[in-house]
Amino acid sequence: MAAERLSSVRSRELLAACCVELLKASLVGSAPAASGGGGSSESPEALLDALHASLQSSLQDAAHAIAPEHQEAWAESQWEAFQEAQVAVQQLLVTLHDKAAEAGSKTGALQVARCREFGLLVPQDHSAAFAAYATAAAMGSAEGALRCGIHFFEGTAPGGRDGGRAYDFLSQALEAADAALKHAAADGSSSAPLPPLAPPCPETAVEGDVPPPLTPAEVRYSALTWIGRCYLExxxxxxxxxxxxxxxxxxxxxxxxxxxxxxxxxxxEAQLPAAEAQG
Incomplete structure (x- = not known):
């Protein structure tokens, strides 16, 4: 029994290592292919989906070659391997978004911010999330500027509430959203949404639903609403x-x-009694 369990653990370790290396090879190897102009650039998530299907097919083929007495151990190893590989892949995705942000991608910076704020792929870190939103805003991200403005208005930004900075960021968000909408109207295209993030694992997931990335129209709506609140207060x-x-x-x-x-x-109505008294 101990020998069978040891064999199962070893199979799991080897399978997890193979999955991770294949995923890395696919993601890293896609960069030269995309830059070569041979086809459209795929998002990391799309590549993972395609590779996952390929891995599943390969594992099913391998299962047919395993003796019946080892089928149960194989099934256990396969499941545990994917659980372990998922953690490594999640970290890899965050690293890819980080690298994209460092290269000047406002989409990458916004994805990092969302990961940090909502606990997607990594534990929540509100300070790091705000810093990433500020980076995205500096690159021209309408949603990045919107999030910074809201945090300053509500007092959840580093240093607490700052009405002046809230108004400035919200105005920046409105300007960027309007520009994006005008550009989309000019070329007859709609704004492409950000690629969806992988679902969080239970250890890093947060309670409740994670809001999807905002379209320029949604940023405009929110920015005008929050600017209105700035004027009210x-x-x-x-x-x-x-x-x-x-x-x-x-x-x-x-x-x-x-x-x-x-x-x-x-x-x-509250002022009415005083007015009558004056009369």
Whole structure:
């Protein structure tokens, strides 16, 4: 029994090592092929999906050559190997996004930020997430600027709340989103979404759903809404209910407009007794 278990463990180790090396070879080897102009560039996630299917097919072929008395041990090894390989692959994906960010990719920087903020592939790290969002914003990412602005408005950025920086980042996000929408309208294309991230493993997953990356239209909606809130609270700008309402109107945010109207009615009713007393 001990010998069988030892054999199973060794099979698992070898299989995990093979999976990781094959994945690395596929991902690293795809860079020269993509740069050679022979075809369209694939995202790391697309390459992983294709390689996973290839590995599954190869493993099924190998299973037919295994003696019946070893089938159970093989099945156990195969499952555990993929569990172990997944951790290495997740780290590899984050490294790829990091390298892309270092090379000047705002998409890579945004992916790193999302990984850090939501605990995708790596443990949560809000400080590192904010730094990555700031990097993405500096590269022209509309969502990166939006996230920085929201963090400064809500006081979750390093150093706490800063209305001025919140307004600046949100204005930057709005400008970038408008530019992206105009560019898409000019060439008749729609904004391509970011490639989906791999699902997090239980050890690094966070509770609840992870929001998907935002489109330029969604960034514009959010940026105008948060800029309107800046005007309502006088965060970084002179307080102006009129300008806040204009932002909500431009965003098409009916919920904020209705709430603002309700607050204005409440304020007017609260001032009414004092006005009567003066009369």
């Amino acid at each position: 006088g965060a970084g700008v002179e307080r102006s209910v009129t300008k806040a309402a204009d932002c909500f109107q431009r965003a098409g945010n009916q919920a904020e407009l209705q709430e603002l109207a309700m607050l204005q009615r409440m304020f007017a």
